[in-house]
Amino acid sequence: MTINRRTFGTRMAGAALGLALALSSVALPAPAMAAGFPEKSVTLVVWAGAGGALDTYGRKLAELLEKESGWSVKVDNRPGGSGAVGVSQIMTQPADGYNILVFTGTLTFGIAQGLIPFELKDFRMLRAMQSEPSSLAVLSDSQFKTVEDFVKYMKENPSGLKVGGHAPGGFHQYMLYQLMKSGGFESGWIPHDASGKVTLALLGKHIDAAMMTPSTGLAQVKNGEIKLLGVSTDKRSEFLPDTPTFKEQGYDIEGAVWRGIAVKAGTPDDVVNSIQAAVDKVTASADWKKFQTEQFQDSPDWKEEEFTKRAESDLSNQLEFLKANGYAQ
Template sequence: MNLFKRMIGVFILLSLVLTVAGCGSTSQSSSNESSGDASDFPKKPITLIVPSSAGGGTDSTARALASATEEHLGQSIGVVNKPGGSGAVGMTEGANAKPDGYTVSMVFVELTMLDHLGLSPLSYEEFKPIGLVNLDPAALTVPADAPYDTVEEFVAYAKKHPGKVKVGNAGTGSIWHIAAESLEKNADIELNHIPFEGAAPAVTALVGGHVDAVTVSPAEVKSQLEAGNVKTLAVMSDDRSDIVPDVPTFKEEGFDMNTIATWRGLTVPKDTPDEVVKVLEDAFMKGAEEKEFMDFMKSNGLGVSLKSSSEFKEFMKENDTFFGGMIKELDLNG
């Protein structure tokens, strides 16, 4: 009996030792996973979630960038479209993906607006940024025969005709609506905001004489500008747009306005290891600097604006604060 008890005791002791060793091994394994050892990352293809339909500007930018980045990453990059909810559907899926670096999400300006608009609880804080690749600022564009050729003249005209100048936008609460509201506030004028189902119909209305101005991106008026049907007075950014390099910024014209633009960048889930993010940042930023990507963006009227992971993080934070305040002021909260 004593021998039996001793055998049982030895068995229990061995079981405990093996259990502790197993836990230690598991802990070590988990530790190694969470530490983000990127020495052999990536070992398989990357999935790039695009929160919009195929064929649009975001989709086109993502596919061109993926193609230019694959050689720098050493793996293929598959683009998957997940449209819906002003981008909320795809971006939410990206935020909830496994934080191992193998699922990357393209995000855009609405990420810093959705929560404030009451459309989704998703915010930029659910992501860890890789980098910004595109920015298209709002631009004040008017008919070619409009009685003003500068922002100063436009503002003077608006002050003489309060509430009479009709400005088309891409829908109430859209980035281009907020751009017009920002101009109105900064210049201390009263405008008549006319919503449309997107920028394209707003531009069509401008050319048809149904509105007096639009505050969409230079890319969206490019063809009409080249046809001589419209003229762009200024852009809402710190630097001039490559699409309309001869057009001054609002700041050059004496208006201290924030940059208001649609933009696109790359992110991963917030718990992704920093070492993995660094690998992705290096590869995608090199891809964005490739001639094929630059040429594609230029030929399609899309602006290239590159910001590192840390710069993009600060940029999103600034956008979130700015749009949060603006949306509250406009009483557009959900």
Template structure:
């Protein structure tokens, strides 16, 4: 009888251990795909790859970033929204998710997703070619006024955050400029460095490599304070223009992902956001780490959507 009880106990122990092991390994069983709605080399792509490479060690599987560009981000946003809700396809949602609907560029809003976490925020800059004939924002404004309708300011897409940033600046400065769209910030920055356009209104992170190479110069940043790594760059407010504006980026899931899988992803990416290696990488990229959990991010999305609509109406950018 004693032997039978011991055998039964051993069997129960082995079954329980196996059961626990199976339960802990239900997800993930394979690699995860992370969709980036913007082009390789831009700020969104850079920060997304940084957080994903860090999150891999906490998630216990590979995370492959896949760039799906076009339609001012709407192609990538739709791919995330329409993905199978099994936790193996998610993506980065950005400011344009909240601006595209106001232009009729997409028939869905932030409500089509389950927000996971906010990753970062970045202010816009006004950046020009290094040998441009203006060295201050005031000189650039004077140049624009002397050449009405002829100065080209590049952005990442029509109605994108960088388009709106340039529109706010132009409105505040009272200048008439042409807004030139690109499929992502990287192309716009390359164009200004090559002298094909006069300026860009993208983030500091997105002009960093060209700035460090001496190919461009940043006249001002639309932030509340000067950037720590570049203290010589003045804020827009210091230059006499009351403009603070920038983008946000976060991770979103298609609706319907189970609570258990959400919890695993939330834990992995939250740990990644707090990881010293990620924080160091973000700093090197000149990107601001701005963490929000799922609940706070959801509230932020709603408020930002409504505020963005009001701003776009003011600038005449709505459909």
């Protein structure tokens, strides 16, 4: 009996040790043998924790890079510092393409606010693969039927409604700011630290209107509890054919928060070309298209030149917004 127990205990200790080793081995490079790039395993550095939308995208990309392009890929979650931890992770590695940053459009906000101590020229922005718009959301029993109704009310009652969304000084508040400029009204902003809490606040009537990605309150948007008055895409989204855009209602607002990949500046062109070719195989695959549809993601598919241009114009526009609202000097 004692022996049994001892053996069992030893095994359990062994299992615990094994688990610890398995966890630590995440950081170890694995050998590979393909010719050209990549010659070894590639790391996708996801600048958010596991489980969120960015992580889901990163893991799908890793899975398909292995399946479609025959790469060996590891996903490394490096959350923290509003993305600064993940960015530093690739910046401290050689510019050889083996560390690819998986990141979001909040990069430009982070740079503009001085939270991320790097500049756009420190990156080669390779591809924007997913994007989601913002939308103006109210409960379905709201008196507002169109963006016009909302703007008219806000003009007559400055800051008369509680408007909120995810994060202070982030993408959604930036889109509200654009709407304020275009519609000529004033509004406060009630920040929430998680997008799920925005849905709860709207459903619980703690806020009157929200700026949020349509997928934030997906269940309620689908069953009609939440009504989207306008969405910030250029043309009507294929996922929301009945929701009019801001543009068609006369407000010239367009914007989306994107997710994509980048490498450190100075990565040689032939390596970049290999990465682009591998990503092309991923985006052409049926698996990827199915994933995008299921996730309600638009596929901008901006390549390096357009992506960089987009990021630069985002950065200068956001800087103006942040300064006007006291989020940056």
